[in-house]
Amino acid sequence: xxxxESLISSRTRTTKSKTDRVVQQQLVVQLPAVTIKALxxxxxxxxxxxxxxxxxxxxxxGYPVPSxxxxxxxxx
Numbered sequence: 001x002x003x004x005e006s007l008i009s010s011r012t013r014t015t016k017s018k019t020d021r022v023v024q025q026q027l028v029v030q031l032p033a034v035t036i037k038a039l040x041x042x043x044x045x046x047x048x049x050x051x052x053x054x055x056x057x058x059x060x061x062g063y064p065v066p067s068x069x070x071x072x073x074x075x076x
Contacts, residue, residue: 022066048072 039050046053055070
């Protein structure tokens with residue numbers, strides 16, 4: 001478990017969101033190019049961002065997402 005924790009912590013960077021003071025961390029993942037293209041296309045069609053779409057999916061999967069975070073921050 002410690003090996004996993006050190007891998008995760010080495011790939012995150014903590015910052016504070018200007019809009020709501022919720023601590024944000026950056027997570028880097030590698031996905032197939034076709035998946036990334038599909039996510040970007042869907043975000044464009046929805047006039048949203050990939051971040052907002054992923055947070056919505058994470059929330060629907062039952063993981064905690066603070067209130068107001070699964071939104072397009074460009075419109076906040």
